[in-house]
Amino acid sequence: MHNKTIAELGAGLRAGEFSSVELTRHFLERIDSLDEGLNCYITVTPDVALQAAEAADQRISAGYAGPLAGIPIAQKDIFCTQGVKTSCGSRMLDSFISPYDATVVERLNAAGVVMLGKANMDEFAMGSSNETSFYGPVRNPWDRERVPGGSSGGSAALVAARLAVAATGTDTGGSIRQPAALCGITGLKPTYGRVSRYGMIAFASSLDQGGPMTRSAEDAALMLQAMAGFDAKDSTSAEEPLPDFSAGLNDSLQGLKIGLPKEYFGEGLDAGVAASVEAAIEEYRKLGAQVVEISLPNTHLAVPTYYVVAPAECSSNLSRFDGVRYGYRCEDPRDLEDLYKRSRGEGFGEEVKRRIMIGTYALSAGYYDAYYLKAQKIRHLISDDFKAAFEQVDVILGPSTPSTAFGLGEKADDPVTMYLNDIYTIAANLAGLPGMSVPVAPVEGMPVGLQLIGNYFAEAKLLNVAHKLQQATDWHKLAPEGY
Amino acid sequence: MQWETVIGLEVHTQLATKSKIFSGASTAYGAAPNTQACNVDLAFPGVLPVLNREAVNCALKFGVAVGAEIGRRSVFARKNYFYPDLPKGYQISQFELPIVGKGELTVELENGESKVIGITRAHLEEDAGKSLHEDFHGLSGIDLNRAGTPLLEIVSEPDMRSIKEAVAYARKIHQLVVYLGICDGNMQEGSFRVDANLSIRPYGQEAFGTRTELKNINSFRFLERALNYELERQIDVVEGGGRIVQETRLYDADRDETRSMRSKEEANDYRYFPDPDLLPVEIDESLLEQIRDEMPELPGAKLQRFIQEYALGEKEAKALTASRPLADYYEAVVKAGGETKAAANWVTMELGGALNKAGLNLSDSPVSPVQMGGLLVRIADKTISGKIAKQVFEAIWNGEGDADMVIEAKGLKQITDTGAIEPVIDEIIANNPKQVEQFRAGKEKLLGFFVGQVMKATRGKANPEQVNELLLKKLKG
Numbered sequence: 001m002h003n004k005t006i007a008e009l010g011a012g013l014r015a016g017e018f019s020s021v022e023l024t025r026h027f028l029e030r031i032d033s034l035d036e037g038l039n040c041y042i043t044v045t046p047d048v049a050l051q052a053a054e055a056a057d058q059r060i061s062a063g064y065a066g067p068l069a070g071i072p073i074a075q076k077d078i079f080c081t082q083g084v085k086t087s088c089g090s091r092m093l094d095s096f097i098s099p100y101d102a103t104v105v106e107r108l109n110a111a112g113v114v115m116l117g118k119a120n121m122d123e124f125a126m127g128s129s130n131e132t133s134f135y136g137p138v139r140n141p142w143d144r145e146r147v148p149g150g151s152s153g154g155s156a157a158l159v160a161a162r163l164a165v166a167a168t169g170t171d172t173g174g175s176i177r178q179p180a181a182l183c184g185i186t187g188l189k190p191t192y193g194r195v196s197r198y199g200m201i202a203f204a205s206s207l208d209q210g211g212p213m214t215r216s217a218e219d220a221a222l223m224l225q226a227m228a229g230f231d232a233k234d235s236t237s238a239e240e241p242l243p244d245f246s247a248g249l250n251d252s253l254q255g256l257k258i259g260l261p262k263e264y265f266g267e268g269l270d271a272g273v274a275a276s277v278e279a280a281i282e283e284y285r286k287l288g289a290q291v292v293e294i295s296l297p298n299t300h301l302a303v304p305t306y307y308v309v310a311p312a313e314c315s316s317n318l319s320r321f322d323g324v325r326y327g328y329r330c331e332d333p334r335d336l337e338d339l340y341k342r343s344r345g346e347g348f349g350e351e352v353k354r355r356i357m358i359g360t361y362a363l364s365a366g367y368y369d370a371y372y373l374k375a376q377k378i379r380h381l382i383s384d385d386f387k388a389a390f391e392q393v394d395v396i397l398g399p400s401t402p403s404t405a406f407g408l409g410e411k412a413d414d415p416v417t418m419y420l421n422d423i424y425t426i427a428a429n430l431a432g433l434p435g436m437s438v439p440v441a442p443v444e445g446m447p448v449g450l451q452l453i454g455n456y457f458a459e460a461k462l463l464n465v466a467h468k469l470q471q472a473t474d475w476h477k478l479a480p481e482g483y
Numbered sequence: 484m485q486w487e488t489v490i491g492l493e494v495h496t497q498l499a500t501k502s503k504i505f506s507g508a509s510t511a512y513g514a515a516p517n518t519q520a521c522n523v524d525l526a527f528p529g530v531l532p533v534l535n536r537e538a539v540n541c542a543l544k545f546g547v548a549v550g551a552e553i554g555r556r557s558v559f560a561r562k563n564y565f566y567p568d569l570p571k572g573y574q575i576s577q578f579e580l581p582i583v584g585k586g587e588l589t590v591e592l593e594n595g596e597s598k599v600i601g602i603t604r605a606h607l608e609e610d611a612g613k614s615l616h617e618d619f620h621g622l623s624g625i626d627l628n629r630a631g632t633p634l635l636e637i638v639s640e641p642d643m644r645s646i647k648e649a650v651a652y653a654r655k656i657h658q659l660v661v662y663l664g665i666c667d668g669n670m671q672e673g674s675f676r677v678d679a680n681l682s683i684r685p686y687g688q689e690a691f692g693t694r695t696e697l698k699n700i701n702s703f704r705f706l707e708r709a710l711n712y713e714l715e716r717q718i719d720v721v722e723g724g725g726r727i728v729q730e731t732r733l734y735d736a737d738r739d740e741t742r743s744m745r746s747k748e749e750a751n752d753y754r755y756f757p758d759p760d761l762l763p764v765e766i767d768e769s770l771l772e773q774i775r776d777e778m779p780e781l782p783g784a785k786l787q788r789f790i791q792e793y794a795l796g797e798k799e800a801k802a803l804t805a806s807r808p809l810a811d812y813y814e815a816v817v818k819a820g821g822e823t824k825a826a827a828n829w830v831t832m833e834l835g836g837a838l839n840k841a842g843l844n845l846s847d848s849p850v851s852p853v854q855m856g857g858l859l860v861r862i863a864d865k866t867i868s869g870k871i872a873k874q875v876f877e878a879i880w881n882g883e884g885d886a887d888m889v890i891e892a893k894g895l896k897q898i899t900d901t902g903a904i905e906p907v908i909d910e911i912i913a914n915n916p917k918q919v920e921q922f923r924a925g926k927e928k929l930l931g932f933f934v935g936q937v938m939k940a941t942r943g944k945a946n947p948e949q950v951n952e953l954l955l956k957k958l959k960g
Contacts, residue, residue: 088528098529201529236759236762316561320571368755
């Protein structure tokens with residue numbers, strides 16, 4: 001049952017082959033027996049889940065249930081869930097029970113999903129390995145000595161390990177696509193503004209975007225359908241029409257123009273990963289696509305630009321965690337300054353503090369022009385690179401990450417090497433473009449992700465391109481041993 | 484040495500919107516602590532601001548009124564600093580692209596001259612909450628009801644050269660924002676707060692001296708006192724061989740002094756940057772056109788109209804147009820039938836005096852404009868005399884009803900019937916033979932005595948003109 005997709009499970013539910021309560025119990029049992037070795041969940045919510053499952057069963061038997069009704073999923077612990085602990089992977093929010101639902105949560109609940117629990121993540125989504133979580137690292141189900149990627153590492157690992165059918169994730173610099181690649185699942189970061197950020201705890205507001213993490217492009221389309229759309233509570237959400245993301249999944253790729261940025265295939269790319277990507281490109285040729293080389297000349301500036309913009313925004317966004325109104329407060333503060341210093345010093349982990357300090361520095365008087373303002377200018381250059389590219393091609397294709405999953409602890413003490421793991425994913429965030437990672441041929445038993453980048457609001461096209469590959473190949477169906 | 488004073492003011496006006504600038508919570512004053520603070524105001528994780536367009540409209544009205552440059556695009560920025568009554572750890576304000584640019588305001592001075600004061604900018608921002616340091620036994624209480632209330636911060640050029648000019652400018656801004664209906668102007672409730680920058684320099688010197696900023700001023704009287712204190716302090720420091728330190732000083736009204744809060748070195752680096760949660764505000768010509776159409780009549784125009792339309796003197800007209808509620812009240816009295824000059828007199832003198840004595844605001848006046856108009860109609864048609872009218876006014880004030888009701892109930896209708904007055908006069912003449920003799924012998928001043936006697940006997944209701952006429956006829960006859 002746990003190997004079925006959303007579409008398959010939905011059909012089974014509606015046909016009365018099994019109930020959502022049965023399905024939910026099955027997944028709760030799997031979590032019980034299997035998650036201890038993986039640490040995907042920060043909080044499991046059996047009561048909430050079974051209640052939602054019962055309600056979904058009623059809707060299904062009444063005949064007015066949508067495709068997500070009764071489907072067990074996990075919410076990344078960055079999304080506020082009313083009455084349920086929302087920790088954002090941090091000691092700072094270990095005691096925080098959200099008084100409200102994020103828009104994404106509200107919409108998925110309205111679609112009838114069953115929330116099994118809250119997924120582990122890097123603290124405040126800052127990390128590429130899920131090692132910065134206050135709740136300990138998540139292990140990669142393909143090799144438990146390796147990382148699952150991050151920051152949506154819990155979401156990626158639990159979807160790969162079949163501990164939920166799907167999960168939500170968020171992507172600020174690759175946090176959906178990179179863990180999706182390292183865990184062998186499908187992840188979609190929509191266009192900036194496509195999915196509401198209301199109730200999604202902010203890391204870097206101009207880059208953050210929520211999206212689905214699933215086992216297929218078809219499932220991603222169903223999840224995105226429920227998650228996306230204009231929200232009056234988020235001033236940056238786009239008033240774009242919402243297409244039917246499933247409608248064009250099977251459109252022919254005959255004549256599709258795929259661009260391969262030469263900067264994504266150069267030095268630093270693992271040979272095995274390159275070969276897997278090549279194999280996928282070959283599949284696309286067979287499907288009738290035209291493949292051309294393109295150039296994104298400012299690619300080398302993406303990582304440094306990101307590490308000015310994201311920390312700058314985070315240094316301000318995380319100021320609200322001050323020990324005054326909610327969350328962690330140090331014991332017996334002597335005075336106000338002591339309250340601030342110790343609450344924040346003890347409540348935040350090392351990586352979060354590192355980024356707050358970098359960001360505070362970048363925004364300081366006298367440095368603002370040299371760092372933040374300059375970074376904003378480079379962002380425009382990077383966007384212009386893509387604009388020019390999309391005049392030539394329909395989609396951009398490359399690897400999601402330079403290598404397969406690395407070992408636990410391997411890069412934990414070397415932040416710069418860690419940051420370079422997002423070298424291919426960051427540019428799409430800086431430009432606000434939609435990006436996707438889909439599994440291709442594994443290397444030495446470890447998953448490899450193929451990245452697709454589309455034009456603004458072209459998620460339907462990306463899903464179509466991904467789905468056609470998944471129709472032609474079985475890479476996305478591979479499951480880690482023991483799960 | 485003769486010192487020249489240089490002053491610039493920053494005025495914080497709370498905008499009279501129903502809900503907050505970035506959330507739907509109410510802005511009403513005086514609710515129980517933290518009952519008007521929603522998830523957004525409390526800065527819960529994940530919440531986002533959504534701009535209240537009404538606050539933008541208020542700011543634009545002010546911009547149009549001071550003839551300011553209004554950019555097509557305005558940007559909200561974050562001003563970062565930690566304080567417990569600032570829930571997000573940053574205040575959403577405006578920095579590089581404020582909504583209102585350069586403008587100016589003409590201020591009338593006491594000597595009858597006027598002076599143009601430059602307005603540097605006016606920007607939108609959110610108010611912070613309040614920290615309560617009493618009643619918490621060594622702890623501080625935080626009330627976030629005020630957090631997120633829209634403010635328009637109006638920054639002047641350092642154009643004022645005396646304390647009187649500064650106070651006149653502050654009063655003029657106050658009058659304007661209340662006229663525009665964008666601020667309730669209530670200084671006790673903190674709806675209108677002033678920060679003042681003051682420096683001194685020797686006359687003739689072009690460069691400005693080092694300034695200090697005075698905070699926490701919430702009345703015009705305190706503004707004058709705080710500036711006086713600070714001016715003297717600065718002169719004492721400089722003349723004593725010292726140097727002024729650039730710093731922020733707090734005005735303590737109880738002790739009538741200013742105290743150092745923090746020096747420039749201790750000042751925060753606010754790390755301003757554009758708020759990524761909010762889109763730039765686009766101001767198009769059609770919106771500006773709409774704002775211009777909706778502009779209420781401004782004080783200067785109203786003054787001219789009052790002089791012409793109601794044939795009032797400049798002094799009277801000025802008094803009546805000093806505030807919009809007063810001008811509105813006056814016009815309602817005229818509309819209810821009050822003769823324009825009498826109405827001006829009654830509104831400013833009688834009503835003004837009574838309100839003052841009772842310590843009431845015009846909005847709390849027990850006498851409505853319609854009631855006042857009704858009273859004036861009865862004076863004009865001679866139903867009552869001016870003297871009786873004061874009695875009627877008092878009765879209306881005490882809630883005894885309209886003028887007609889009071890006149891009827893108390894039998895105050897003027898006696899204009901000769902047949903009714905004549906017997907009274909005859910009786911008085913008969914009872915005062917000595918005075919009659921004296922009058923007839925040429926002591927005509929005694930007429931007043933007889934009038935007084937008649938009025939007394941009729942309890943003021945006799946028509947004074949008629950009494951005069953009849954008395955003369957009878958005494959001389």
